[in-house]
Amino acid sequence: MNAIRTAPFCPAPDHVPADTSPRTPAVSTKLPKVGTTIFTVMSALAQEHDAVNLGQGFPDFGCDPKLVECLTAAMQAGHNQYPPMAGVSVLREAIADKIERLYGRRYDPAQEITVTAGATQAILTAILAVVRPGDEVIVLEPCYDSYVPNIELAGGTVVRVPLTPGTFRPDFDRIAAALTPRTRAILINSPHNPSGMVWTREEMLRLQELLDPTDVLLISDEVYEHMVYDGRQHESVARFPALAARSFIVSSFGKTYHVTGWKVGYVAAPAPLTAEFRKVHQFNVFTVNTPVQHGLSAYMTDPRPYLELPAFYQRKRDLFREGLKRTRLRMLPGEGTYFQCVDISAVSDLNEADFCTWLTTEIGVAAIPLSAFYGNGYDQRVVRFCFAKKDETLHTALQRLARL
Numbered sequence: 001m002n003a004i005r006t007a008p009f010c011p012a013p014d015h016v017p018a019d020t021s022p023r024t025p026a027v028s029t030k031l032p033k034v035g036t037t038i039f040t041v042m043s044a045l046a047q048e049h050d051a052v053n054l055g056q057g058f059p060d061f062g063c064d065p066k067l068v069e070c071l072t073a074a075m076q077a078g079h080n081q082y083p084p085m086a087g088v089s090v091l092r093e094a095i096a097d098k099i100e101r102l103y104g105r106r107y108d109p110a111q112e113i114t115v116t117a118g119a120t121q122a123i124l125t126a127i128l129a130v131v132r133p134g135d136e137v138i139v140l141e142p143c144y145d146s147y148v149p150n151i152e153l154a155g156g157t158v159v160r161v162p163l164t165p166g167t168f169r170p171d172f173d174r175i176a177a178a179l180t181p182r183t184r185a186i187l188i189n190s191p192h193n194p195s196g197m198v199w200t201r202e203e204m205l206r207l208q209e210l211l212d213p214t215d216v217l218l219i220s221d222e223v224y225e226h227m228v229y230d231g232r233q234h235e236s237v238a239r240f241p242a243l244a245a246r247s248f249i250v251s252s253f254g255k256t257y258h259v260t261g262w263k264v265g266y267v268a269a270p271a272p273l274t275a276e277f278r279k280v281h282q283f284n285v286f287t288v289n290t291p292v293q294h295g296l297s298a299y300m301t302d303p304r305p306y307l308e309l310p311a312f313y314q315r316k317r318d319l320f321r322e323g324l325k326r327t328r329l330r331m332l333p334g335e336g337t338y339f340q341c342v343d344i345s346a347v348s349d350l351n352e353a354d355f356c357t358w359l360t361t362e363i364g365v366a367a368i369p370l371s372a373f374y375g376n377g378y379d380q381r382v383v384r385f386c387f388a389k390k391d392e393t394l395h396t397a398l399q400r401l402a403r404l
């Protein structure tokens with residue numbers, strides 16, 4: 001015992017000295033399936049090949065200069081120290097007013113609205129607040145890539161239910177079949193990334209009816225709430241009292257105001273759910289960027305920017321779809337979001353991921369394979385483009401795609 005302990009410190013003359021350099025202890029990963037995301041991979045490939053990047057979902061144009069003025073004014077006014085944990089009250093008031101004006105439900109800014117570091121933190125925090133090891137959480141695939149690792153970090157069991165292939169509409173028989181006494185929550189996302197599908201009022205009512213006899217919580221990711229087209233309305237959970245009573249509603253200023261890098265969003269939830277949410281939030285980020293919150297609240301006094309957003313993006317969607325008609329890519333419906341999906345089967349025999357690599361390197365346009373949004377890599381020969389781009393960017397991409 002003693003010899004074993006002292007051996008490394010008393011090497012024999014011909015002994016190779018032990019490596020004494022600092023050693024990082026081995027860590028067994030909590031998220032074995034998580035690697036570099038397809039978004040990072042495709043963006044790097046796009047840069048390397050000077051391709052037009054319609055892969056990752058962010059605008060390549062600036063935000064309204066008035067928003068920057070509001071932020072600058074907030075900094076100059078000295079709003080630069082920690083804000084209250086739940087967010088500055090003027091912003092929570094502005095959020096509550098907006099939700100009430102648009103969707104008819106009044107959330108109490110003091111007890112039911114929390115400002116977050118983007119929707120990503122909001123979703124993780126909601127999951128950590130309510131999901132315990134062994135709880136089941138339903139996700140509807142294809143889905144945003146943070147949901148599954150978030151559930152796994154909370155020790156929950158992911159229950160994957162596919163949206164109907166081709167239409168991406170919710171399949172209520174399958175959702176009903178997935179509900180068990182262990183189901184703690186279900187995550188929905190409308191308008192939907194990646195498909196652009198928008199839930200209808202009838203679908204929301206079906207969900208309400210389905211969850212009514214249960215204690216299942218709902219996490220509703222509504223970050224694209226202001227991007228719905230052709231006269232549709234966004235069916236926020238806030239419009240449905242029985243759903244709202246069991247829900248965390250998540251949204252993001254990054255999407256609405258073209259400032260994805262600001263990373264500010266919010267959660268609206270009934271007081272008992274918000275109380276649990278804030279317990280995790282306060283030891284997660286504690287608070288969110290003060291001047292940005294003041295800047296946003298000043299900017300929100302004018303509702304036009306978000307009221308005019310559907311028309312702004314619908315025009316871009318139409319421009320992009322018009323150009324796609326000159327290719328053999330078959331367009332799927334584009335009801336909402338700033339994404340347009342296309343079926344590639346008339347153009348190529350490649351699988352989605354290989355097609356996206358080929359499209360980036362040979363045609364000069366980057367896209368994202370839908371298989372990246374499924375746990376099992378399900379390949380339906382559909383890829384996603386982002387049209388939140390300057391018109392000239394879209395024209396360049398379309399000129400290149402016209403070769404297909």
Ligand SMILES: Cc1ncc(COP(=O)(O)O)c(C=O)c1O
Pocket residue numbers: 057117118119120121144189193221223251252253254255260263264265
């Ligand atoms: C469906 C969905 N949810 C959440 C987010 C994250 O939003 P944020 O940037 O505010 O964290 C995104 C961003 O792409 C998204 O597409």
